[in-house]
Amino acid sequence: MIKTILTSTATLALVAGAALAEEVRVYNWSDYIDEDLLAKFEEETGLTLIYDVFDSNEVLETKMLAGGSGYDVVVPSGTFLQRQISAGAFQKLDTAQLPNLGNMWDVVTERTEQYDPENAYSINYMWGTTGIGANVGKVREILGEDAPIGSLELVLNPENMEKLADCGVHFLDAPAEMLPMALKYIGEDPDSHDPEVLAKAEEVMMKVRPYIQKFHSSEYINALANGDICVAVGWSGDILQARDRAAEAENGVEIAYNAAKEGAQMWFDQMAIPVDAPNVEGAHKFLNFIMDAENMAAASNYVYYANGNEASQEFLVEDVSGDPAIYPDAATLDNLFTTTPYPPKVQRVVTRSWTKIKSGT
Amino acid sequence: MRRFALIAVPYAWLLALFLVPFLIVFKISLSDIALAIPPYTPTVKDGFSALIQGLDFENFVFLTTDDLYYKAYLSSLQIALISTLLTLFVGYPIAYAMARAPQEWRATLMMLVILPFWTSFLIRVYAWIGILSNEGFLNQFLLWTGMISDPLTILNTNTAVYIGIVYTYLPFMILPIYAALERMDDSLIEAAEDLGCSRLTAFWLVTIPLSRNGIIAGCFLVFIPALGEFVIPSLLGGSGTLMIGKVLFEEFFNNRDWPVASAVAVILLLILIIPIVLFQRNQQKQAEAEA
Numbered sequence: 167m168i169k170t171i172l173t174s175t176a177t178l179a180l181v182a183g184a185a186l187a188e189e190v191r192v193y194n195w196s197d198y199i200d201e202d203l204l205a206k207f208e209e210e211t212g213l214t215l216i217y218d219v220f221d222s223n224e225v226l227e228t229k230m231l232a233g234g235s236g237y238d239v240v241v242p243s244g245t246f247l248q249r250q251i252s253a254g255a256f257q258k259l260d261t262a263q264l265p266n267l268g269n270m271w272d273v274v275t276e277r278t279e280q281y282d283p284e285n286a287y288s289i290n291y292m293w294g295t296t297g298i299g300a301n302v303g304k305v306r307e308i309l310g311e312d313a314p315i316g317s318l319e320l321v322l323n324p325e326n327m328e329k330l331a332d333c334g335v336h337f338l339d340a341p342a343e344m345l346p347m348a349l350k351y352i353g354e355d356p357d358s359h360d361p362e363v364l365a366k367a368e369e370v371m372m373k374v375r376p377y378i379q380k381f382h383s384s385e386y387i388n389a390l391a392n393g394d395i396c397v398a399v400g401w402s403g404d405i406l407q408a409r410d411r412a413a414e415a416e417n418g419v420e421i422a423y424n425a426a427k428e429g430a431q432m433w434f435d436q437m438a439i440p441v442d443a444p445n446v447e448g449a450h451k452f453l454n455f456i457m458d459a460e461n462m463a464a465a466s467n468y469v470y471y472a473n474g475n476e477a478s479q480e481f482l483v484e485d486v487s488g489d490p491a492i493y494p495d496a497a498t499l500d501n502l503f504t505t506t507p508y509p510p511k512v513q514r515v516v517t518r519s520w521t522k523i524k525s526g527t
Numbered sequence: 528m529r530r531f532a533l534i535a536v537p538y539a540w541l542l543a544l545f546l547v548p549f550l551i552v553f554k555i556s557l558s559d560i561a562l563a564i565p566p567y568t569p570t571v572k573d574g575f576s577a578l579i580q581g582l583d584f585e586n587f588v589f590l591t592t593d594d595l596y597y598k599a600y601l602s603s604l605q606i607a608l609i610s611t612l613l614t615l616f617v618g619y620p621i622a623y624a625m626a627r628a629p630q631e632w633r634a635t636l637m638m639l640v641i642l643p644f645w646t647s648f649l650i651r652v653y654a655w656i657g658i659l660s661n662e663g664f665l666n667q668f669l670l671w672t673g674m675i676s677d678p679l680t681i682l683n684t685n686t687a688v689y690i691g692i693v694y695t696y697l698p699f700m701i702l703p704i705y706a707a708l709e710r711m712d713d714s715l716i717e718a719a720e721d722l723g724c725s726r727l728t729a730f731w732l733v734t735i736p737l738s739r740n741g742i743i744a745g746c747f748l749v750f751i752p753a754l755g756e757f758v759i760p761s762l763l764g765g766s767g768t769l770m771i772g773k774v775l776f777e778e779f780f781n782n783r784d785w786p787v788a789s790a791v792a793v794i795l796l797l798i799l800i801i802p803i804v805l806f807q808r809n810q811q812k813q814a815e816a817e818a
Contacts, residue, residue, distance in 0.1 A: 228779065232565060253564055441564075510784070514782055517782050521595065524766040527595065
């Protein structure tokens with residue numbers, strides 16, 4: 167009897183092992199892909215794709231640092247990727263299995279090298295900027311025709327914010343993006359890790375905090391589109407989604423996205439393979455599939471974010487490739503800055519400062 | 528031998544589900560933050576002597592240097608205490624009415640109290656966002672009746688947190704009180720009235736003391752989870768709502784500082800152990816009294 171049980175357990179384990187090898191588990195940001203692509207991948211490779219989503223880098227990082235996440239492909243942003251590489255969370259890519267690497271765009275790969283030297287561990291999926299979304303009609307009504315909708319003056323000058331407060335302003339709940347923005351506004355180095363300089367950013371934020379309705383990283387999409395709020399500091403593609411939802415609803419709301427003219431933060435979402443990925447070969451197949459020019463273009467056409475794939479550009483629709491808010495021109499591109507991760511001690515200062523900005527204590 | 532086995536079962540349960548997890552968290556709280564998998568040092572892999580030498584109480588000292596932590600503990604205690612009292616005031620009449628209802632209705636009423644559990648807790652809390660927001664059902668209804676002229680701001684304030692906690696934990700208050708009241712012998716009330724008590728005095732002198740254990744059990748069942756509550760304050764509360772659950776989340780996810788997060792959790796547990804011990808003692812007394 168016991169022998170039978172043992173044999174059947176062993177058989178089950180074998181079957182389970184075999185089934186596992188046929189699966190690829192991907193963990194990506196929510197609302198970040200054209201779902202037709204997922205079916206296409208399964209059809210082309212015969213693998214079963216398990217696609218889960220998250221909505222914050224912090225949640226992903228906690229899973230990565232705990233280990234044993236069970237995912238084959240994950241998508242952290244630049245600074246988070248860099249820290250997780252140093253923690254030993256990822257494995258080097260096997261370029262032999264990635265023939266589509268030739269499609270990548272040097273404008274982007276040059277910049278992602280600061281997080282991932284030689285791009286040894288990751289490929290770029292999408293990139294964008296952090297900027298200002300404004301309900302053009304309402305903002306002009308309140309601040310006049312020459313309202314500075316493309317400038318940090320709009321959201322970091324207390325005089326403007328006081329007038330906008332009743333109409334509603336949302337900020338991202340992301341200190342690593344908001345504090346550099348405040349530093350840029352007062353002409354300091356946005357990538358500063360010096361606690362004294364960071365304290366100046368806190369001062370700027372404390373002056374406008376009474377006029378901020380909410381710190382949140384996704385609610386502003388709907389709030390902007392419905393006309394519930396006037397201004398949001400947010401991510402490019404999200405604000406563009408709000409713009410399109412408002413246009414589709416024909417509710418008279420006109421949303422504009424601007425990367426601040428003083429300089430805006432540029433970020434990169436990178437696909438990488440965890441060090442303990444169960445199906446490394448499948449993970450490479452998925453990366454290669456995503457780097458296919460037409461597939462990557464389909465994803466960008468769907469989510470309104472720029473990608474790091476040069477070959478995909480000929481398949482982009484005009485709405486995406488021709489929009490300077492998505493693919494900035496050369497002058498704007500020069501004006502964008504990137505940041506590096508805070509070391510643990512500075513991270514603590516930043517989080518504490520952010521708690522103070524949000525709660526007043 | 529049989530006696531030993533009887534004692535061993537609950538102790539094994541306590542050991543596996545309480546003591547072992549607690550020791551793991553306690554050990555992490557004595558470690559240092561590191562950029563590694565897992566993100567602290569030393570780990571068991573470093574060997575036993577390195578493990579013991581690498582531990583210290585630095586993180587607990589750190590908690591005393593920033594007033595954020597004690598403010599968060601105090602404000603959590605306050606929110607948990609007030610919402611427990613509110614839940615008691617709402618829950619007691621419901622339990623009383625259920626226990627007084629005709630026998631054939633009681634099963635249905637009990638079912639109605641438990642029914643909300645069939646829906647996910649998260650969805651029920653989300654539903655309150657729709658009810659309490661400025662454009663929500665409550666404000667629209669009040670505007671429609673003419674009771675208010677401007678929408679009330681309830682969502683993203685502590686009021687919304689109280690509403691959320693009372694709503695979520697109400698069944699935990701009702702059920703033990705109902706159990707106590709249902710067992711009560713009606714003839715005791717009749718006897719009190721025969722002896723000259725008014726209905727109100729009889730309720731105060733007979734019903735309340737007899738349901739005391741139900742009240743205590745209900746209050747603990749609400750207070751303990753409310754103290755560490757994270758979901759309700761983060762969904763319904765505002766940025767000014769300070770609760771230890773939120774601080775814990777920030778330490779763990781935003782600072783990636785598992786050791787400090789563990790230290791916060793250990794202290795939270797110590798705060799909770801006091802009421803739990805009192806609760807246990809009360810249970811024991813009750814058991815002895817009944818025996």
